[in-house]
Amino acid sequence: MRGLHADTGYLLYRIGLRSGQLFNAFLQESGLRLRHYALLRFLATTEGALQRELSTRLGYDPSAIVGLVDDLEKLGFAARRPSPDDRRSRIVVLTDDGRAFLRDTDEAGLRATSTLLRPLDATERDTLHTLLQRIAETELS
Amino acid sequence: MRGLHADTGYLLYRIGLRSGQLFNAFLQESGLRLRHYALLRFLATTEGALQRELSTRLGYDPSAIVGLVDDLEKLGFAARRPSPDDRRSRIVVLTDDGRAFLRDTDEAGLRATSTLLRPLDATERDTLHTLLQRIAETELS
DNA sequence: AACAACTATTGACGTCGACAATTATTGTCC
DNA sequence: GGACAATAATTGTCGACGTCAATAGTTGTT
Numbered sequence: 001m002r003g004l005h006a007d008t009g010y011l012l013y014r015i016g017l018r019s020g021q022l023f024n025a026f027l028q029e030s031g032l033r034l035r036h037y038a039l040l041r042f043l044a045t046t047e048g049a050l051q052r053e054l055s056t057r058l059g060y061d062p063s064a065i066v067g068l069v070d071d072l073e074k075l076g077f078a079a080r081r082p083s084p085d086d087r088r089s090r091i092v093v094l095t096d097d098g099r100a101f102l103r104d105t106d107e108a109g110l111r112a113t114s115t116l117l118r119p120l121d122a123t124e125r126d127t128l129h130t131l132l133q134r135i136a137e138t139e140l141s
Numbered sequence: 142m143r144g145l146h147a148d149t150g151y152l153l154y155r156i157g158l159r160s161g162q163l164f165n166a167f168l169q170e171s172g173l174r175l176r177h178y179a180l181l182r183f184l185a186t187t188e189g190a191l192q193r194e195l196s197t198r199l200g201y202d203p204s205a206i207v208g209l210v211d212d213l214e215k216l217g218f219a220a221r222r223p224s225p226d227d228r229r230s231r232i233v234v235l236t237d238d239g240r241a242f243l244r245d246t247d248e249a250g251l252r253a254t255s256t257l258l259r260p261l262d263a264t265e266r267d268t269l270h271t272l273l274q275r276i277a278e279t280e281l282s
Numbered sequence: 283a284a285c286a287a288c289t290a291t292t293g294a295c296g297t298c299g300a301c302a303a304t305t306a307t308t309g310t311c312c
Numbered sequence: 313g314g315a316c317a318a319t320a321a322t323t324g325t326c327g328a329c330g331t332c333a334a335t336a337g338t339t340g341t342t
Contacts, residue, residue, distance in 0.1 A: 008266065009160045009254030010179060011273040014200065016157010019150045021330095033297090038151060052320060059155065061300065066322055088307045088320040113150030119279045124272060125149065131261060131269045132152040138260045158299090174328080193289060202330065207291055229289040229338045 019116050026112040030105065031075070035060065037109070039068050040077060043094040044102055048081070050089045077101055156257070163253045171246065172216070176201065178250070180209050181218060184235040185243055189222070191230045218242055 023034045032040075038058055043049065051069065055062045069092055072078035077098030083089035094102075117125050164175045173181075179199055184190065192210065196203045210233055213219035218239030224230035235243075258266050 007254055008270045009257055011277055012157045012160040015276055016153045019153040023150055113148055116150055119275045128272045129149045131265060134260045135156055136152055
């Protein structure tokens with residue numbers, strides 16, 4: 001009989017939970033949560049995205065995106081703009097304040113991850129990251 | 142600016158979520174969920190454990206353990222026995238039915254994990270597993 | 283005997299993720 | 313060009329989850 005922590009899938013589940021907790025702890029003072037942060041970080045990579053696009057790319061339900069963008073808009077970190085060619089869509093863009101926020105909290109985010117990966121050295125972290133990215137590419141796309 | 146999937150902590154969070162979903166999907170027909178399964182699997186490694194012990198080892202709140210053991214007891218997979226030397230405690234043990242259930246679902250659990258780790262070959266899976274276990278040892282103990 | 287510490291339990295609360303239903307708009311098909 | 317399916321955003325609902333506070337019963341300490 002295998003032990004409790006013998007299954008990789010279960011390990012991923014448990015560690016993923018812990019990672020989310022750590023991230024939220026670091027974000028606590030800003031009033032945002034991991035999902036907000038992920039959305040901001042995604043916005044930083046594009047000129048602006050439809051909410052539908054955010055949903056598929058981040059893996060969150062469309063209904064979840066609504067609330068997240070609401071919060072970010074209230075804080076002035078993101079804004080909804082009307083789409084010129086489709087009046088159903090809104091284009092979500094990162095504001096200057098949002099960009100500044102990302103700059104300021106970038107280090108804190110790295111520190112959260114670093115806390116979790118404390119037992120691993122630099123090369124091991126790289127290895128882990130590469131493996132995870134391979135999984136993410138096929139699984140979360 | 143780093144991309145969305147550039148952070149290992151975030152990757153762990155997302156993949157961990159997905160792993161939990163896969164596990165729950167394969168457990169669906171049995172009426173159990175991931176947490177029940179984890180508890181059963183832990184019981185299989187011991188002669189019997191106090192609920193307090195289950196709480197600390199599994200990382201679940203003591204109040205959560207109550208409901209989980211209730212469910213498992215109702216299904217006949219686990220049982221509470223009075224502790225001989227402390228009448229506050231109950232010793233939770235795996236029943237024969239519970240052990241049989243684990244045997245039957247063992248393969249399915251492995252398949253769930255295997256689905257997730259599909260993009261990795263055998264040695265890569267070993268590497269990943271080892272790294273995760275190192276993290277789990279320091280972080281979830 | 284009094285009191286602090288511990289075990290299991292119950293209850294409450296906020297969050298999270300999944301899903302159905304709705305509204306407004308666009309595209310398609312005959 | 314008019315009926316109808318498809319799509320984008322939104323709202324509402326629901327179960328599961330994690331955390332915390334409080335309680336009852338029991339043990340250990342002094």
